[in-house]
Amino acid sequence: MLFQKEYSFRGTHADKVNRLTSQFDSDASFKLFSRNIDVYVLAPIIGFLYGRKSPQDRKGSDTTTKIFTDQLIREETIMKYNYQLILLLDKKHEPSFDERINKAFRYYGNNSPETLTDEELYDQYVLGGIELLYEKLIENATNTEDYLNNLYDFIEEFNERYNETISDEKILDLCALARS
Amino acid sequence: MLLKQLKLTNFRQFIGEQTVEFAINEEKNVTVIMGENGSGKTTLAQAFTWCLFGDTDFEDKVVFNRSFERKMLPNQEAVVRVELSLVHNGIDYTIIREQLHKKDSQGRLKGNNTTISIAYKRNGQQEFVKYLEVDPLLKQILPKELSRYFFFDGERIGNMSKEIKKGKSQDFAKAVRGLLGLNAFISALEHLKPTSKYGVIGSYNDSYDSKSDQRISQYTTEIEKAQEEVDRIDLRLDEINNEIEKAQEQADKINALLLTMAETEKLQQDKMKLVNSMGKTRQARSSAMGSILKQFNSNYSTYFAKSLVLRTLEELSQASKLDKGIPDMHARTIEFLIKRATCVCGAKIEFGNDAYKELNKALEYLPPQSIGMSINQFVVESELKIKSSNNLFESITDQYKAIRDYESELEQCTADIQLIEKQIGDTKRIGHLQQDLSRYEKIKRDRINELKEINQRKGSLQTTRDRFISERAELTLRDEKNKKIEIYKAYAQFMYDELNKVYKKNEDETRQKLERYVNEIFRSIYQGGMSITVDERYNIQVLVEDENGYSDDVETSTAQSISVIFAFISGIIKMARENGSQQDGENKLLDSEPYPLVMDAPLSAFDRRRIKSVCDALPKIAEQVIIFIKDTDGELAEEYMGAMVGKRYLFSKKNEFETYLIPR
Numbered sequence: 034m035l036f037q038k039e040y041s042f043r044g045t046h047a048d049k050v051n052r053l054t055s056q057f058d059s060d061a062s063f064k065l066f067s068r069n070i071d072v073y074v075l076a077p078i079i080g081f082l083y084g085r086k087s088p089q090d091r092k093g094s095d096t097t098t099k100i101f102t103d104q105l106i107r108e109e110t111i112m113k114y115n116y117q118l119i120l121l122l123d124k125k126h127e128p129s130f131d132e133r134i135n136k137a138f139r140y141y142g143n144n145s146p147e148t149l150t151d152e153e154l155y156d157q158y159v160l161g162g163i164e165l166l167y168e169k170l171i172e173n174a175t176n177t178e179d180y181l182n183n184l185y186d187f188i189e190e191f192n193e194r195y196n197e198t199i200s201d202e203k204i205l206d207l208c209a210l211a212r213s
Numbered sequence: 214m215l216l217k218q219l220k221l222t223n224f225r226q227f228i229g230e231q232t233v234e235f236a237i238n239e240e241k242n243v244t245v246i247m248g249e250n251g252s253g254k255t256t257l258a259q260a261f262t263w264c265l266f267g268d269t270d271f272e273d274k275v276v277f278n279r280s281f282e283r284k285m286l287p288n289q290e291a292v293v294r295v296e297l298s299l300v301h302n303g304i305d306y307t308i309i310r311e312q313l314h315k316k317d318s319q320g321r322l323k324g325n326n327t328t329i330s331i332a333y334k335r336n337g338q339q340e341f342v343k344y345l346e347v348d349p350l351l352k353q354i355l356p357k358e359l360s361r362y363f364f365f366d367g368e369r370i371g372n373m374s375k376e377i378k379k380g381k382s383q384d385f386a387k388a389v390r391g392l393l394g395l396n397a398f399i400s401a402l403e404h405l406k407p408t409s410k411y412g413v414i415g416s417y418n419d420s421y422d423s424k425s426d427q428r429i430s431q432y433t434t435e436i437e438k439a440q441e442e443v444d445r446i447d448l449r450l451d452e453i454n455n456e457i458e459k460a461q462e463q464a465d466k467i468n469a470l471l472l473t474m475a476e477t478e479k480l481q482q483d484k485m486k487l488v489n490s491m492g493k494t495r496q497a498r499s500s501a502m503g504s505i506l507k508q509f510n511s512n513y514s515t516y517f518a519k520s521l522v523l524r525t526l527e528e529l530s531q532a533s534k535l536d537k538g539i540p541d542m543h544a545r546t547i548e549f550l551i552k553r554a555t556c557v558c559g560a561k562i563e564f565g566n567d568a569y570k571e572l573n574k575a576l577e578y579l580p581p582q583s584i585g586m587s588i589n590q591f592v593v594e595s596e597l598k599i600k601s602s603n604n605l606f607e608s609i610t611d612q613y614k615a616i617r618d619y620e621s622e623l624e625q626c627t628a629d630i631q632l633i634e635k636q637i638g639d640t641k642r643i644g645h646l647q648q649d650l651s652r653y654e655k656i657k658r659d660r661i662n663e664l665k666e667i668n669q670r671k672g673s674l675q676t677t678r679d680r681f682i683s684e685r686a687e688l689t690l691r692d693e694k695n696k697k698i699e700i701y702k703a704y705a706q707f708m709y710d711e712l713n714k715v716y717k718k719n720e721d722e723t724r725q726k727l728e729r730y731v732n733e734i735f736r737s738i739y740q741g742g743m744s745i746t747v748d749e750r751y752n753i754q755v756l757v758e759d760e761n762g763y764s765d766d767v768e769t770s771t772a773q774s775i776s777v778i779f780a781f782i783s784g785i786i787k788m789a790r791e792n793g794s795q796q797d798g799e800n801k802l803l804d805s806e807p808y809p810l811v812m813d814a815p816l817s818a819f820d821r822r823r824i825k826s827v828c829d830a831l832p833k834i835a836e837q838v839i840i841f842i843k844d845t846d847g848e849l850a851e852e853y854m855g856a857m858v859g860k861r862y863l864f865s866k867k868n869e870f871e872t873y874l875i876p877r
Contacts, residue, residue, distance in 0.1 A: 185505075196606065203523065208592050
């Protein structure tokens with residue numbers, strides 16, 4: 034079952050996670066992501082939105098970097114939530130809405146072969162997201178200014194692409210509607 | 214002196230034997246030698262200096278052709294030679310300077326000392342000038358002090374104009390006087406000079422008969438001793454005045470520097486302010502960056518998921534799975550009611566009856582079978598997330614903008630600091646400057662004291678000398694023979710005084726005439742309210758005349774400096790030429806030679822209009838003009854001097870070590 038036991042990034046993904054969580058400014062110890070788990074939380078969303086999946090890299094370098102179990106369990110709520118979001122919306126993976134609801138809510142963590150496939154899908158989004166974050170935020174950056182510009186450009190681009198037309202009121206209205 | 218031909222053998226980049234003939238015709242007296250930068254113009258000009266005086270202005274004192282050097286075998290010898298053919302005083306001379314070079318067994322090139330010889334033609338027969346007469350003859354042909362003004366280097370003009378304006382030695386004045394034809398006067402005066410031991414009067418002094426009185430010879434010795442010391446003091450006075458002037462010049466320079474240093478201190482303060490403000494700005498930038506990263510890390514999960522949340526909720530709210538569950542009820546509640554066999558409404562529950570069926574149906578919508586509650590949970594979570602999130606993009610945009618502002622502020626500060634640093638220059642020198650200044654001030658004080666001292670000494674020596682002279686005169690009158698000598702001496706003295714008067718008058722006139730010529734020529738080249746004065750030592754001052762007639766010495770620009778030197782040299786040449794062409798006769802007191810003007814890159818500092826005036830003026834003033842020039846200026850020069858150009862050459866540069874001179 035996901036989010037219950039230690040998670041390891043391997044190969045090129047581990048390298049990229051290391052870069053995403055390492056200090057990029059010698060003076061002020063700035064990091065883009067504070068911890069590995071922050072990358073792990075954000076990456077699947079990015080992977081899914083940008084349609085980027087990637088298998089585990091077992092051929093590249095033998096670097097590994099881990100997230101420990103207790104940390105995963107503490108953050109389980111948010112990761113479970115993200116897992117549900119993705120499985121509810123991935124129509125390519127499962128065209129039937131009813132079945133997507135089942136996958137998101139009923140089968141979550143039941144260790145059936147189908148669920149293990151779903152979890153595998155989620156992991157591929159995680160790794161695809163890492164690649165994308167690396168490309169957007171790290172590649173071509175040589176100094177503090179570059180890192181900051183990359184981060185801002187990425188958020189700005191993301192805002193334009195996905196968030197510009199969304200208002201919090203609209204979401205809250207929908208919540209009320211869904212609960213009634 | 215007119216130049217006829219220059220023959221070079223392996224002189225620097227002029228490999229092999231190469232010859233330039235100069236235009237000498239009265240109608241066509243201009244030779245133009247054209248070449249691009251680095252092709253050998255300056256080298257050719259320096260070949261004259263090397264031939265005449267054995268020295269060049271090059272950093273690299275080796276004049277041997279490098280390309281030829283490479284081809285030489287160990288122990289092989291070869292010669293660098295420059296032959297300059299010229300006419301002086303109606304006689305054809307060829308001045309030959311050679312330097313023997315030998316490659317040693319290790320392949321290193323060694324040059325011997327240079328040797329010079331002068332050949333001339335007598336009765337159609339070539340003869341060589343005797344070794345001891347070479348130097349005096351050279352001095353007569355062209356004094357070294359003046360050579361640089363005739364072999365004129367436009368690119369080194371700055372120093373020349375400074376030199377010409379002050380600090381010229383007696384030698385310079387003497388050389389100028391010589392060129393102006395005052396030599397005959399000067400030697401006559403030297404011959405009669407009363408203070409000279411070897412002159413006419415000196416020899417009378419020696420011929421006193423001291424038999425009548427021992428004291429006469431004793432006085433003579435004393436007088437000579439005193440005179441010698443007075444002469445020494447005069448020399449020293451010249452030196453001291455020069456030293457004081459130089460020390461003053463240095464002190465002025467340092468004072469000017471120190472003045473700018475005071476401004477420097479203010480600049481330094483400005484710089485510190487900028488550095489401080491940069492520090493603060495950096496801090497602000499750093500904390501804004503930190504804050505952006507913090508916001509990113511604490512808000513990313515909601516922010517990036519927002520669009521997904523919206524889409525999910527849209528789908529869920531359209532589905533009908535949510536509203537069938539009974540809030541807070543669990544499957545266990547139903548199982549309990551069935552077991553109890555009584556519903557909460559009091560109805561009997563029996564297996565298979567309506568109530569039983571209804572309750573079992575409800576089980577589908579209740580946890581754990583129902584997912585309605587999970588969905589509900591999901592919705593509540595979404596609601597909480599959205600309510601607690603802020604807009605990451607908006608909040609970091611402001612900070613990002615602030616960072617950009619800080620950055621441009623930093624850039625501006627850096628640029629300002631660089632500017633200030635440039636203005637400040639090397640501030641570390643200030644300590645040295647103070648030391649130097651006090652050193653120069655001390656030199657000045659010391660010399661002024663010495664000046665006072667030796668002036669006093671001079672005065673007392675003169676008194677002693679004069680006393681002995683009058684006492685000797687008294688003694689000599691007692692003896693008939695000595696009385697006669699005294700009378701001869703009085704005649705000699707009278708002649709000296711008269712001649713000196715005429716000379717002074719002549720020199721004055723000559724100098725005024727020179728000043729007039731120089732000014733005429735200067736005005737024809739350089740327009741503007743400036744005039745030139747020539748003092749007793751033939752130093753030059755450039756004065757600006759303003760509207761109120763007030764005049765002041767000025768710093769001159771490059772173009773002005775060149776014009777001044779042009780005017781000065783041309784003035785001298787013009788006068789020399791006039792003196793030379795005067796008819797022989799009783800009244801001919803002044804006698805001198807015409808001179809050529811050899812110029813390296815003389816026009817580069819001028820604009821087109823000035824080039825034209827220079828080109829118009831020069832061939833008319835000088836008997837012979839030889840110009841080394843780069844192609845663009847050369848075309849202009851040829852255009853303006855057109856008809857006067859008699860010979861044309863072009864430098865053809867094969868490589869750094871091989872250049873050929875080709876007639877055009």
